[in-house]
Amino acid sequence: MLSDSRVSVLITDEELDKVSNIMEKKIDILNDKILSESKSNLALVNDSESLIYVIYTSGSTGDPKGVMIQHKKYC
Numbered sequence: 001m002l003s004d005s006r007v008s009v010l011i012t013d014e015e016l017d018k019v020s021n022i023m024e025k026k027i028d029i030l031n032d033k034i035l036s037e038s039k040s041n042l043a044l045v046n047d048s049e050s051l052i053y054v055i056y057t058s059g060s061t062g063d064p065k066g067v068m069i070q071h072k073k074y075c
Contacts, residue, residue: 001056001064048072 002010009025027034052071059065 001066004064004066005054046071 009027011027011029013029048071050071052069054066054068056064056066
């Protein structure tokens with residue numbers, strides 16, 4: 001699924017991390033540097049066409065298949 005979705009960065013918790021050998025770029029959310037950053041909200045950069053998430057199903061082939069969901073379906 002990570003390969004199919006072309007993830008460039010994975011946000012994880014090192015204690016739960018099961019993909020160490022797959023992903024080059026990972027951000028551990030419990031990292032001291034991350035925890036010390038500002039808690040304020042980021043500026044909005046999305047619009048109704050932006051991808052909000054991808055749902056994966058096994059489909060009829062048994063291989064994971066991603067369905068992309070845009071913001072506009074939920075606005």
